[in-house]
Amino acid sequence: MKVAFVVVLCLFLAVPCLAAIPCDTDDNGRLSEGEMVGAIFSYLDVTYRNGTGTAPSPADLQDASFIYHHWGGTPGECTDATGRTVVFERPIRAVAVMSPQTLETIRAIGYPMGYVRGAEHSILMDRQFFPDLVGCRAVGSLDEPDAAALVSLFPDVVFAPAGPEGDLAAATASALGIPVLRFSCTAPASIRGEALAIGSLLGCQDGAEDLCRFLDEQDEAVRACFDDLPADQVRAVYVESFPAYIACGAGTPAGDLVLLGGGSPVPAGSGMIGVDDGMVIAAAPAVVIKLVGEDPSRFGGFGDRLPLRFIEVRNAIGNRPGWSALPAEREERVYLIHASLVEGPRYVVGLHYSARWLHPDRCAGLDPAAVHEEYLSRFCGLSGVSGTFVYPGDA
Amino acid sequence: MKPGPLIISCLLLALLSVPVLAAPERTVTGPPLPGGEFVVTLNVSGIAVGGLVETIPEGFLFVSSTHPPGRVSVADRQISFALLEDRKVSYRLRAQTGGKGVITGYWEDFVAGENGTVAPTWVSPTTEQRETAASTIPAAAPGFSVPGALLALAAALFARRRSG
Numbered sequence A: 001m002k003v004a005f006v007v008v009l010c011l012f013l014a015v016p017c018l019a020a021i022p023c024d025t026d027d028n029g030r031l032s033e034g035e036m037v038g039a040i041f042s043y044l045d046v047t048y049r050n051g052t053g054t055a056p057s058p059a060d061l062q063d064a065s066f067i068y069h070h071w072g073g074t075p076g077e078c079t080d081a082t083g084r085t086v087v088f089e090r091p092i093r094a095v096a097v098m099s100p101q102t103l104e105t106i107r108a109i110g111y112p113m114g115y116v117r118g119a120e121h122s123i124l125m126d127r128q129f130f131p132d133l134v135g136c137r138a139v140g141s142l143d144e145p146d147a148a149a150l151v152s153l154f155p156d157v158v159f160a161p162a163g164p165e166g167d168l169a170a171a172t173a174s175a176l177g178i179p180v181l182r183f184s185c186t187a188p189a190s191i192r193g194e195a196l197a198i199g200s201l202l203g204c205q206d207g208a209e210d211l212c213r214f215l216d217e218q219d220e221a222v223r224a225c226f227d228d229l230p231a232d233q234v235r236a237v238y239v240e241s242f243p244a245y246i247a248c249g250a251g252t253p254a255g256d257l258v259l260l261g262g263g264s265p266v267p268a269g270s271g272m273i274g275v276d277d278g279m280v281i282a283a284a285p286a287v288v289i290k291l292v293g294e295d296p297s298r299f300g301g302f303g304d305r306l307p308l309r310f311i312e313v314r315n316a317i318g319n320r321p322g323w324s325a326l327p328a329e330r331e332e333r334v335y336l337i338h339a340s341l342v343e344g345p346r347y348v349v350g351l352h353y354s355a356r357w358l359h360p361d362r363c364a365g366l367d368p369a370a371v372h373e374e375y376l377s378r379f380c381g382l383s384g385v386s387g388t389f390v391y392p393g394d395a
Numbered sequence B: 001m002k003p004g005p006l007i008i009s010c011l012l013l014a015l016l017s018v019p020v021l022a023a024p025e026r027t028v029t030g031p032p033l034p035g036g037e038f039v040v041t042l043n044v045s046g047i048a049v050g051g052l053v054e055t056i057p058e059g060f061l062f063v064s065s066t067h068p069p070g071r072v073s074v075a076d077r078q079i080s081f082a083l084l085e086d087r088k089v090s091y092r093l094r095a096q097t098g099g100k101g102v103i104t105g106y107w108e109d110f111v112a113g114e115n116g117t118v119a120p121t122w123v124s125p126t127t128e129q130r131e132t133a134a135s136t137i138p139a140a141a142p143g144f145s146v147p148g149a150l151l152a153l154a155a156a157l158f159a160r161r162r163s164g
Helices: A002-013 A033-048 A058-070 A100-108 A121-125 A147-153 A164-175 A191-202 A205-226 A253-260 A277-283 A308-318 A347-358 A368-380 B003-016 B146-163
Strands: A076-079 A085-088 A095-097 A116-119 A157-160 A180-182 A235-240 A246-248 A263-265 A272-274 A287-292 A334-338 B025-029 B037-043 B049-055 B060-065 B072-075 B078-084 B088-095 B101-109 B114-123
Touching: A033 A058, A033 B049, A033 B072, A033 B078, A033 B101, A058 B049, A076 A191, A095 A100, A100 A116, A100 A121, A100 A157, A100 A191, A100 A205, A100 A368, A116 A121, A116 A147, A147 A164, A157 A164, A164 A180, A191 A205, A205 A253, A205 A347, A205 A368, A235 A253, A235 A277, A235 A347, A246 A253, A253 A263, A253 A287, A253 A347, A287 A308, A287 A347, A308 A334, A334 A347, A347 A368, B025 B101, B025 B114, B037 B049, B037 B114, B060 B078, B078 B088
Parallel strands: A095 A116, A095 A157, A157 A180, A235 A263, A235 A287, A287 A334
Antiparallel strands: A076 A085, A235 A246, A246 A272, B025 B037, B037 B088, B049 B078, B049 B101, B060 B088, B072 B078, B101 B114
């Protein structure tokens, strides 16, 4: 009953957010140059010339200027990763984000973190990577979104993952009348388009283009190593997800990373593939890459300086029945990598690592740690942070 | 003459002379004669959507502006400009006999939510061509990095002495 009352109250209070474009005096849904100029002069007259006429409030004028500058004077339209278009008539100045990769992308394109009012609770646990989420509240998890928290914040938009894992959070926000955009920002193939779409909506076009340029440059640096790679030198790679015996095939972020890095995921197939010892042994991978960072392999990343769990998991892989005979085991080419370097804008760091692991002779010039450091400095405003992201190897 | 130090000094000069913030800067050019006209130019390239209010001293008349007509408003000694993706604003003043004083200005960047004052500029019938950055009147708003520019100038002179 209480929650219902709060919902109704918030919906009532939310009406101004749904108001028409500010300073659109003829109310035709488009802010013309004449309307913008009229609003500016009214404001200047009252503020600096002791004018007595009516003038837009500073907040309305700021919103109108944003709409005129970033959206061309029309409502902001954003088509999300599911193809759904949502229209906004005011700039987005309060968001709730339900996935770390989307929040990382939003920060990387230059959106002020002060506008992030709510975040999925595991994001808030990662204070080392997101130290600037001041005053940001937890809004539950993907499995258990906190409707009461969302209602109390009532953000302009909730960003939920595009996949099925984001359905519940999206449905919860939609039921409360909060606009929802579905973006994942995880896969190398789609992250540029997602960053540009989000950037256009949030007024961060320049930042989004800068991020895309950086990703392109890093992709190209790796691609240049494989210009003349013969087909018989493409490495068979078993990429394992967080749980044991789940392979990442083509179309998954990790599988695509291997493809970009001069390898081919085995066993062949797309998406997540359940495997057993026999299937892996039959595939005879030259390299094994294991993902960590999420349940049931939740360790590593920022702040994790001791690779004890990495060593533990690495040894467990070698002890699986029959795996000691794998080429990857015989040549000690089993690697662990944290998911943050595979999914999201930092996939380029993971790409540099995997390219070096798969083709050390061709990719000796790649420096994944330096790419990571540059990304953290340029796009996250972070420096001097430490952690364990890969094993064996540098961080 | 070795070009290295000179080029480095020029680069240093260019780097250090970059405005600290995107506050508009005013430049006054024109014949310094009574009854003559001055051209006042403000660099507003850092403002996407904003406003500018210039107040001219007594003894000066607003003559014209190259700004689009619908985006200039003149009342008494105040000239207002609506800024929409403009790089610069120029207007022409005519000095009457005995006219002298200071041009002051306010600017607003509505997208960034910032505002401030334009550094005041002294004008009189004996005013010589100069830029606001070199004015002896203290700047009321962030503008050129004067210490930086002086440092760069010293570096350029040092390089010239060495190469000469």
